Amino acid sequence: MTTVKKQATISDVAERAGVSVPTVSRVLNQVVPVSEKRRKRVLAAIEELDYRPSAAARTLASRRSRMLSIVTSNTSRYGYAETIRGIELAARAADYTVTISVVENDDPEVVRRAVTAAFSQSPEGVIVLTFDPAGDATLRSLPTSVPVVALSGARADGVPQVLIDESTAAEELVRGLLEMGHRTVHHITVPAVHGEDGRTTGWRAALQEAGAPVPDIIEATWDPQSGRAVGRELAADPQVTAVLCGNDEIALGLMRGLVDGGRRVPQDISVAGFDDHPLSSLWVPSLTTVRQDFSELGARGVATLLAAMSDEADAGDLHTLRPEVQWRESTAVAANQ
Amino acid sequence: MTTVKKQATISDVAERAGVSVPTVSRVLNQVVPVSEKRRKRVLAAIEELDYRPSAAARTLASRRSRMLSIVTSNTSRYGYAETIRGIELAARAADYTVTISVVENDDPEVVRRAVTAAFSQSPEGVIVLTFDPAGDATLRSLPTSVPVVALSGARADGVPQVLIDESTAAEELVRGLLEMGHRTVHHITVPAVHGEDGRTTGWRAALQEAGAPVPDIIEATWDPQSGRAVGRELAADPQVTAVLCGNDEIALGLMRGLVDGGRRVPQDISVAGFDDHPLSSLWVPSLTTVRQDFSELGARGVATLLAAMSDEADAGDLHTLRPEVQWRESTAVAANQ
DNA sequence: TGCATCTCTGAAAGCGGTATCATTCGATAG
DNA sequence: CTATCGAATGATACCGCTTTCAGAGATGCA
Numbered sequence A, B: 001m002t003t004v005k006k007q008a009t010i011s012d013v014a015e016r017a018g019v020s021v022p023t024v025s026r027v028l029n030q031v032v033p034v035s036e037k038r039r040k041r042v043l044a045a046i047e048e049l050d051y052r053p054s055a056a057a058r059t060l061a062s063r064r065s066r067m068l069s070i071v072t073s074n075t076s077r078y079g080y081a082e083t084i085r086g087i088e089l090a091a092r093a094a095d096y097t098v099t100i101s102v103v104e105n106d107d108p109e110v111v112r113r114a115v116t117a118a119f120s121q122s123p124e125g126v127i128v129l130t131f132d133p134a135g136d137a138t139l140r141s142l143p144t145s146v147p148v149v150a151l152s153g154a155r156a157d158g159v160p161q162v163l164i165d166e167s168t169a170a171e172e173l174v175r176g177l178l179e180m181g182h183r184t185v186h187h188i189t190v191p192a193v194h195g196e197d198g199r200t201t202g203w204r205a206a207l208q209e210a211g212a213p214v215p216d217i218i219e220a221t222w223d224p225q226s227g228r229a230v231g232r233e234l235a236a237d238p239q240v241t242a243v244l245c246g247n248d249e250i251a252l253g254l255m256r257g258l259v260d261g262g263r264r265v266p267q268d269i270s271v272a273g274f275d276d277h278p279l280s281s282l283w284v285p286s287l288t289t290v291r292q293d294f295s296e297l298g299a300r301g302v303a304t305l306l307a308a309m310s311d312e313a314d315a316g317d318l319h320t321l322r323p324e325v326q327w328r329e330s331t332a333v334a335a336n337q
Numbered sequence C: 001t002g003c004a005t006c007t008c009t010g011a012a013a014g015c016g017g018t019a020t021c022a023t024t025c026g027a028t029a030g
Numbered sequence D: 001c002t003a004t005c006g007a008a009t010g011a012t013a014c015c016g017c018t019t020t021c022a023g024a025g026a027t028g029c030a
Helices: A010-017 A021-029 A036-049 A055-062 A078-093 A108-120 A133-140 A166-179 A198-209 A224-234 A248-260 A294-309 B010-017 B021-029 B036-049 B055-062 B078-093 B108-120 B133-140 B166-179 B198-209 B224-234 B248-260 B294-309
Strands: A067-072 A097-102 A125-130 A148-152 A161-164 A186-189 A242-245 A270-272 A289-291 A318-321 A324-326 B067-072 B097-102 B125-130 B148-152 B161-164 B186-189 B242-245 B270-272 B289-291 B318-321 B324-326
Touching (some): A010 A021, A010 A036, A021 A036, A055 B055, A067 A078, A067 A133, A078 A097, A078 A125, A097 A108, A097 B078, A097 B097, A125 A133, A148 A294, A161 A294, A166 A198, A166 A242, A166 A324, A242 A248, A248 A270, B010 B021, B010 B036, B067 B078, B067 B108, B067 B133, B078 B097, B078 B125, B078 B294, B097 B108, B125 B133, B125 B294, B148 B294, B161 B294, B166 B198, B166 B242, B166 B270, B166 B289, B166 B324, B186 B198, B224 B248, B242 B248, B294 B318
Parallel strands (some): A067 A097, A067 A125, A148 A161, A161 A318, A186 A242, A242 A270, B067 B097, B067 B125, B125 B148, B161 B318, B242 B270
């Protein structure tokens, strides 16, 4: 079985180096100067004993956990995973450790447990991914004992926030599609926050501005297979010539469903997604989509949170990221009927 | 700015409930009985003060952090993300919190920093994802002060391990392809652990067993675009009629590259992947691949680690998961030439 | 050389819990 | 009513580190 040898403590190091415990602490935290002579001895002792400070003891004594907590409903889906990666990178650069707590859905009890888990480590700040109802519900039930930042695609009140301006990008996409001769653009959504997400808002605005009909919204789940099911249905509807999807995974599923139903993309139907999933440019046809810089979103989230933690930010703060439309093969001029 | 009110401590609760501090601790940990009367008072006080125990203080006093640490080179790629999700779920069920530390590559300094980060929280156990060289290097430089489990696609020595038996599945895949009339099967790998991964071993074994030629291995990176580049090259080589890829993302990239080069899948060339990425069944054509249950891998990893933590496991332990071949549209009988 | 002024260092007191152990309480038996 | 014993409770001592705070050395200037 694994050999277990006891971890050295700060007093082991102090003893070995022939200095007091606080002196070791000082060389560790390098804020108060320590004479070169002792400093070297301490460093050597640390090396020899393979000493690693106990984060728990540090947290307790300093009342600073150097931890940030992420609350999210999902860790493996592309946009979430990339955002989390961005957060973890930025946090590490600022010398913070990140813990993740997962809220599967917006059930109050589930939310409560996730919040408790998030706070059990006494984080100095919390980042909530409000891409969906679960994140949204969490945001509303967070204690106010610690600074919070929301990362999202739609506005939320009372909390500093980094927002991806999905709405403008969606408008651009829809406008482009209309210019290609499509009578209107259908829209498939993923379950959104309370109210409406920016993609939907932009989509509707662009249609109305152009005087185009606004079709009923089609609701899908987060599972790409649900896009396929929708695709099979839409394949039968000759009215549909262009579809904007809430994310790329749904779009890819949709394309497959359309093919299942005997339609061709983009000759018969144009399809656009949202996110620029790493596989979307490899699809046949490659997918027109909106590139969102999720890891940048995460990094900005951390920056905003650190600002809030040092009182340099407030609840009104709003940082906006401009996503970028990528026109690719899955969209084309409308067929002459 | 965000309102900050001070967190209640255990002695606030004790005072409010009119009991001693240890009594509060006992109702919290419910291991020693407490009279119903006091118990109720304590619970009420906890509720009223919105008290949440400090994990740091607990860790320090009990020498049990209730933390598990994952070391991984990647958090957003499919297989990794799913495994991490499985770990997090299983850990939570066992009342453990999970921290992740990322090793970007196998540079010794990078590895050292990741190890330090992983250990700073005094985890009670560590899970290493040894899917690649970075994870592998980490495993070799981990201190032995804490139980470790490796999650992997190839054998590693001296550590309890959960292994996906890729080799058998790869053999099955190659054998199937040969039976479809392909002269041989080419193989594209992703950067592997030292030595060879199970996919490659199984691939070679099946070819040799059938007396088929064993082509040179083609090396790709973890980036799906590298698969596309390979595809464009292979499209020009008439010898190539079947390709086994190290993972689905490469396979999807490859298919795109083949299409770019004017070849059809599966009519001209059969392609198979590894992982059963959620999008692989939606591709056109849908991808033949090997379904790996990553979240089960994570769950088993936690189970094994918990066993090791209670001395019920040892370094020789090896649990094996049998993945399952999924035959889909991207593979077909060889064209008559 | 003497004294004020900085620097650097160590002693001591916690941070918020848990573990140990002695004590008290309450119920039962005699 | 008292003796007895187990169950419930509280006092006390840390866990490993940081944070005062005061003292010891080193340095500068008169």
